[in-house]
Amino acid sequence: MTLSNKHYLTLDNVTASYGDQTAVDGLTIEVPKGELLSLLGPSGCGKTTTLRMIAGFVKPTMGRVILNDEDITRKPVHARNIGVVFQSYALFPHLTALDNVGFGLRMRQVDKAKCRERAAAALETVGLGPYKDRYPTQMSGGQQQRVALARALVIEPDVLLLDEPLSNLDAHLRADMRSEIRSLQQRLGITTVFVTHDQQEALAMSDRVAVMSKGIMEEIGKPEQLCDNPRSAFTASFLGARTVIEGRSENGVFRAPGLSCTGAPDGATRLVLRASRLRITDEAGPLTLPGTLINAAYLGDTWEADIQSAAGTIRVIVPSDLPPPPLGAPCSLQAQPGGATFI
Incomplete structure (x- = not known):
């Protein structure tokens, strides 16, 4: 139509x-x-x-x-x-x-x-x-x-x-x-x-x-x-599992406590992390975000996990064939395409 x-x-x-x-x-x-x-x-x-x-x-x-x-x-x-x-x-x-x-x-x-x-x-x-x-x-x-x-x-x-x-x-x-x-x-x-x-x-x-x-x-x-590409922090946080982190960008890098992410536009004050496009991995990429696994729930097709970091608690949703590490284990997050956007 x-x-x-x-x-x-x-x-x-x-x-x-x-x-x-x-x-x-x-x-x-x-x-x-x-x-x-x-x-x-x-x-x-x-x-x-x-x-x-x-x-x-x-x-x-x-x-x-x-x-x-x-x-x-x-x-x-x-x-x-x-x-x-x-x-x-x-x-x-x-x-x-x-x-x-x-x-x-x-x-x-x-x-x-x-x-x-x-x-x-x-x-x-x-x-x-x-x-x-x-x-x-x-x-x-x-x-x-x-x-x-x-x-x-x-x-x-x-x-x-x-x-x-x-x-x-x-x-x-x-x-x-x-x-x-x-x-x-x-x-x-x-x-x-x-x-x-x-x-x-x-x-x-x-x-x-x-x-x-x-x-x-x-x-x-x-x-x-x-x-x-939400323009509003409220939209970003309300539409599904997303974490909005306040910080600042300089020379293409967004920084917040314990976190950095490349590819940021000038003037960006918030980083939006989309839970379903994050992965728990030590591989290098645009996002640097270490933390500790504090919660994990098996939902059939996916795992829903919470990572405690210096920037706050980050929600991650991963396929069930990629289970998170044991509770309390140190881990790092990486963003897949579309997993990290800026406001």
């Missing part, structure tokens, strides 16, 4: 305050039609409040929400053609899957026969056609999630909003569902905003990711860009 260059959904300097607390502070994001944008960040960073401003559940204290060239900032929720999937799914327990999906159409005064036809088609789209007469209590968590998704899609929304929809699923099902949602979103070409605190979900599903912290956007970009 080729994304449009035109900005379809715009958050223009939006702020949301509750008394003297600011949940979102001057956020500006432009989303082209057909893009899946993830809002990624820890709890309390403002990502769900941002989603609720798009939906109309929260009115911005300042700023505008613009959809397809229309200012919808003050438009009521029911007048916005926006589909929402909540973290809790919010299904009606006394209604069948078919009736749950058709609820939004009935509220829009769609003819009863047409409503059932469209609801049945939406259930087929998410692979639940045979389950249309089941009640939520008769369905698994993954099936309930699909019903909630079908209910959001059946109204043919201008924008689809997903608020941590996978957090209640087990790890295996969550991985399957994120692939299914992404495939469906791309096939239908729906502009989608996805809220998550899970880095893997954001990276796997998104065209772009907006990293948020304390009500502001730290950084926005393609997943590969944010992982390989």
Whole structure:
């Protein structure tokens, strides 16, 4: 799918305050039609409040929400053609899957026969056609999630909003569902905003990711860009297992206590070490970093190890066929390509 260059959904300097607390502070994001944008960040960073401003559940204290060239900032929720999937799914327990999906159409005064036809088609789209007469209590968590998704899609929304929809699923099902949602979103070409605190979900599903912290956007970009060349120390530390070390560069060498790394640009003040691209080895390379192994955990396909050094504790993730040395053993770290970057 080729994304449009035109900005379809715009958050223009939006702020949301509750008394003297600011949940979102001057956020500006432009989303082209057909893009899946993830809002990624820890709890309390403002990502769900941002989603609720798009939906109309929260009115911005300042700023505008613009959809397809229309200012919808003050438009009521029911007048916005926006589909929402909540973290809790919010299904009606006394209604069948078919009736749950058709609820939004009935509220829009769609003819009863047409409503059932469209609801049945939406259930087929998410692979639940045979389950249309089941009640939520008769369905698994993954099936309930699909019903909630079908209910959001059946109204043919201008924008689809997903608020941590996978957090209640087990790890295996969550991985399957994120692939299914992404495939469906791309096939239908729906502009989608996805809220998550899970880095893997954001990276796997998104065209772009907006990293948020304390009500502001730290950084926005393609997943590969944010992982390989983060501009923000918060982004670098939040996106997976990375260690950010403060220091200074001089004549192409970054230095910190007990550490040096060549290839540093002038003015660099932080070194980002990417755990999965470090190796425990005595071989020479751009990084000089001795330490002591203080922790090691076997995770099946990988080992996760912590090295205590003068520069701090460094996390290392290595393949399971390259086990770390015994606890307490002295060791040295080396960076593979992309393992050491600078901010």
